[in-house]
Amino acid sequence: MNAVKPEAVVVGGGFVGLHAAYRLHSLGLRVRVYTGGEIRRAASWGNAGIIHQGSITAVPEVMGLRKLLSLTLRRGSYVSIRPSFVFRELLPGGWLWRYVNEVKRGALAENAALLQQVLTESKRLWIEVIKELNLEADLNENGSIEVFTVQKNFEFESEFRSKESEELGYTVKTLRGDECRSLVPELSREVVGGLLYPDDVHINPSKTITSFIRALRGMGVEVLEDRVTLTHSDGSVTAADSEGRMTPDHLIVCSGAWTRELMRSVGIDLPVVAGRGYLAVTEAIRERFGRPIIYADNRVIIGQTASGEVRLTSVFELASPDAEPDTSKFERIRGWASEALPLVRGLKFVDTWVGPRPCTPDGAPIVGTIRGLRNVVIATGGCRLGATLSSSMGLMVAEVVSGKERALVSRLSPERFRS
Numbered sequence: 327m328n329a330v331k332p333e334a335v336v337v338g339g340g341f342v343g344l345h346a347a348y349r350l351h352s353l354g355l356r357v358r359v360y361t362g363g364e365i366r367r368a369a370s371w372g373n374a375g376i377i378h379q380g381s382i383t384a385v386p387e388v389m390g391l392r393k394l395l396s397l398t399l400r401r402g403s404y405v406s407i408r409p410s411f412v413f414r415e416l417l418p419g420g421w422l423w424r425y426v427n428e429v430k431r432g433a434l435a436e437n438a439a440l441l442q443q444v445l446t447e448s449k450r451l452w453i454e455v456i457k458e459l460n461l462e463a464d465l466n467e468n469g470s471i472e473v474f475t476v477q478k479n480f481e482f483e484s485e486f487r488s489k490e491s492e493e494l495g496y497t498v499k500t501l502r503g504d505e506c507r508s509l510v511p512e513l514s515r516e517v518v519g520g521l522l523y524p525d526d527v528h529i530n531p532s533k534t535i536t537s538f539i540r541a542l543r544g545m546g547v548e549v550l551e552d553r554v555t556l557t558h559s560d561g562s563v564t565a566a567d568s569e570g571r572m573t574p575d576h577l578i579v580c581s582g583a584w585t586r587e588l589m590r591s592v593g594i595d596l597p598v599v600a601g602r603g604y605l606a607v608t609e610a611i612r613e614r615f616g617r618p619i620i621y622a623d624n625r626v627i628i629g630q631t632a633s634g635e636v637r638l639t640s641v642f643e644l645a646s647p648d649a650e651p652d653t654s655k656f657e658r659i660r661g662w663a664s665e666a667l668p669l670v671r672g673l674k675f676v677d678t679w680v681g682p683r684p685c686t687p688d689g690a691p692i693v694g695t696i697r698g699l700r701n702v703v704i705a706t707g708g709c710r711l712g713a714t715l716s717s718s719m720g721l722m723v724a725e726v727v728s729g730k731e732r733a734l735v736s737r738l739s740p741e742r743f744r745s
């Protein structure tokens with residue numbers, strides 16, 4: 327291990343780990359971050375980059391288990407489950423078993439309402455960090471637009487969202503098909519309507535994460551690419567890297583979809599699995615969409631970098647975080663996206679990527695300490711909105727470390743999965 331002993335060790339170089347490191351450094355602690363390998367490994371690297379201010383509720387979950395099951399079983403659907411995952415996780419206590427029970431008792435909708443309270447703070451903190459650290463984030467504050475080509479989906483979701491937005495206090499505007507095309511002229515004639523989320527902001531996640539690491543290093547935070555292992559004795563957890571071992575005062579575990587595997591090595595089983603997403607980046611084009619487009623019927627998000635490359639993200643695949651990707655899915659995503667935005671049909675892919683959203687069975691992230699482990703704080707499980715929530719989760723970590731835990735943390739505690 328390096329000569330100067332850090333007071334806080336952050337395991338994970340995704341957005342949660344980096345925000346936590348920034349806040350811990352601001353408390354005056356000596357901080358070291360382990361990224362566990364090259365930064366492309368993190369889900370934070372290739373996500374769609376929407377800091378979402380609209381609904382946090384996933385419609386298929388609200389529609390119940392039957393809808394979810396039919397989505398999963400439909401050939402070519404954006405939701406898929408690897409067979410090995412089903413066998414492992416459907417047993418009592420497994421992730422799928424827990425998930426089915428949480429959906430039945432309404433926990434996902436309840437937690438979505440709870441997290442809604444954090445979204446405004448998350449956006450404010452993101453913008454603050456981007457400005458304070460002068461990050462190259464390509465911040466775009468034009469909102470995002472969700473579009474539909476299937477009339478009944480549009481009707482269902484616009485009614486659901488307008489009711490929900492009144493209850494939960496976010497802004498959404500319903501648009502006709504021609505109004506969508508006046509915002510994004512490249513949209514297909516098949517688009518029947520859309521929802522505009524004017525308060526959403528968008529970042530280029532790959533640029534942001536690279537620049538975030540650079541800025542932290544510039545402030546004196548150590549960021550190492552090593553992967554750590556954990557051992558446990560006398561109520562403390564020790565981390566080992568390729569050079570040695572240490573027991574820091576604060577060990578912050580922000581290792582995304584790998585958290586379960588890491589924590590099992592110290593006897594703690596947290597139900598965090600990988601809901602893997604796929605990204606295909608195309609060559610740059612002249613047209614500018616101005617804001618990310620969420621094509622709701624096939625759940626593809628079409629973003630664009632400041633230099634014009636189109637980023638297509640989609641798929642929710644329950645599998646091991648490091649399983650081989652199903653490369654046929656990249657062309658499938660292109661096919662889905664082209665229904666709403668025909669120009670993507672002829673574009674060349676210049677990069678492809680797969681990354682694991684860290685997902686809990688009750689839809690809420692995990693932030694807090696573990697009974698019996700003196701020096702550990704966990705922060706993970708942001709799943710589909712983990713990039714958005716990461717700025718608040720990083721702040722919550724610093725609050726826990728400094729003994730000023732907010733009330734919400736009792737609802738996010740890892741202990742809820744341990745009784």
Ligand SMILES: Cc1cc2nc3c(=O)[nH]c(=O)nc-3n(C[C@H](O)[C@H](O)[C@H](O)COP(=O)(O)OP(=O)(O)OC[C@H]3O[C@@H](n4cnc5c(N)ncnc54)[C@H](O)[C@@H]3O)c2cc1C
Pocket residue numbers: 337338339340341342343360361362363365367368369370371372373374375376377378552553554555580581582583584585588602603604605639640681682683684705706707708709710711712713714715716
């Ligand atoms: C396709 C796609 C689109 C998405 N779109 C959005 C979006 O638009 N908006 C949104 O809010 N969210 C989005 N998300 C979700 C979001 O990307 C994730 O929830 C979030 O990035 C998770 O951040 P994290 O820091 O918890 O985990 P990660 O970013 O996965 O980071 C985990 C880190 O832990 C490290 N690690 C693991 N094990 C070890 C070890 N033993 N030692 C050291 N380090 C270790 C990994 O290498 C990695 O650096 C999307 C995700 C995907 C895949």
